[in-house]
Amino acid sequence: MxxxxxxxxxxxxxxxxxxxxxxxxxxxxxxxxxxxxxxxxxxxxxxxxxxxxxxxxxxxxxxxxxxxxxxxxxxxxxxxxxxxxxxxxxxxxxxxxxxxxxxxxxxxxxxxxxxxxxxxxxTPYNPNFKVLKENLKSLGKIRSASFSYCQYSSRYLKFLNGENPNTFNPEFSNGSIMDIGYYMVALAVELWGKPQNVQAFGTLLSSGVDANGQVIMSYHDFNVVIQHSKVSNSFVPSEIQGEKASLVIQNLNIISQIKLQNKDFQKDIGVLQNDNRMVYEAQEFCQRVEKKQMLEQEINRSLIVSEVLTEIRKQIGVVFPDDD
Structure with missing residues (x-):
């Protein structure tokens, strides 16, 4: 216990x-x-x-x-x-x-x-992530991935009214890429490891953090294109495209629905998940504590994601006090 x-x-x-x-x-x-x-x-x-x-x-x-x-x-x-x-x-x-x-x-x-x-x-501990990973082989050679997560922040109006909420305050190491953009960067790293190259673009607010942006993570023979925003909404699903089929993903952060699809067929392959998505990570953390052991794969993922996020911020000009 x-x-x-x-x-x-x-x-x-x-x-x-x-x-x-x-x-x-x-x-x-x-x-x-x-x-x-x-x-x-x-x-x-x-x-x-x-x-x-x-x-x-x-x-x-x-x-x-x-x-x-x-x-x-x-x-x-x-x-x-x-x-x-x-x-x-x-x-x-x-x-x-x-x-x-x-x-x-x-x-x-x-x-x-x-x-x-x-x-x-x-995300990687949710049952639908396992479904996603198991079905990658059904796609054939992967040619492209497009990840989208854009959600208008409930605190953006406060920012526009002259307040300084944590969400848009560099003192708290925040902004779009450090919040919802994280999920897409981390998911790409979990699936394919460290990218060979990263290109980032972003729109900065007067506070100095990013409101939205795009990231291209390049792997050996395909790119992951990321769209993130805290000042607009998007209703476009994410997708991983292969030569044989594609995986169409709703709500990338929780993977609420997955479809395996090509021009001839469409199949829902998602499974039921706990309404509280954090149950799965709580179970995993408990296992690590009981065994008194961290997994190298998880350590490496966290470090690569942190390295990529740091590089993205460098390219778009977002600087935090902790960077000094």
Whole structure:
């Protein structure tokens, strides 16, 4: 049984707690929040009364052995490093950190303390991802992939009204590519590894982060073309094209539906998934903790994704304070 601490009191934290409890492998023990009042209010739903607003005291606590981090992106690395130095296992929301160097440092700290660091990238653990991967061979030689995830942010209006929400604030290592763009970069890396070349284009907001953009990830004989945006909506599915057939994917981040299709046939091949997609990553993290082992494949994926995201930001001119 994992004794769980959590950092963050937002909707995604609540979703992870519900997923973790559903596995019956976790007990929620402690909550860290920037304000005690918010932490107490959040904890009432789960009958959790161990609340902290001091990260040092939280890290020293013996009440829990593993932590889910859902703080702003810029706090992922310092919080995770502090907790791992106190012997805690960490499941950290994506993106793992602000940049490649910090991600490397995080895994070095995990290894030196013999704890587990696991990036909470849900997609590869969902049942429909396995279906997708198994059906790649049905496509014949892959010739192209187009990944699209564009979702108008609920906080964009605040930005337009002169406020400075975390979503569009470089102080918190945010922006379109670091948020929803991450899913497509990470999915390409999970399927095909490190690209041979990356070309990135983006439109920057006055705050200095990207509102939207395009990325071309080049592999040996095909390209993955990525379209991402937090200031517009798209209803176009994603697609992987082969010489024999194509996979048409709805909602790339969760892979809600998959069709195997060519000019002569169309077949739904998706399977039912848990409504809470985080159940699967909670199960995987539990396995890593129980075995006290990180998987090299997952470490490599996280580092390659972090490296690619850092390169994309460099090309489009997005700079975070952590880059210094």
């Amino acid at each position: 994992i004794n769980l601490g959590i950092i963050g009191t937002n909707w995604i934290t609540e979703q992870f707690i519900d997923a973790a409890l559903e596995t019956k492998k976790y007990k929620l023990k402690s909550i860290f929040s920037r304000t005690i009042e918010r932490g107490i209010d959040f904890g009432k739903k789960y009958q959790c009364s161990s609340i902290f607003n001091d990260i040092d005291e939280f890290a020293k606590s013996k009440d829990f052995d593993s932590v889910y981090i859902a703080s702003p992106n810029s706090l992922h690395a310092p919080y995770a490093i502090k907790l791992m130095n106190h012997g805690k296992n960490v499941i950290c929301e994506k993106p793992l950190s602000s940049n490649y160097e910090l991600s490397k440092q995080m895994f070095d700290v995990a290894k030196s303390n013999k704890v587990v660091l696991f990036e909470a990238f849900t």
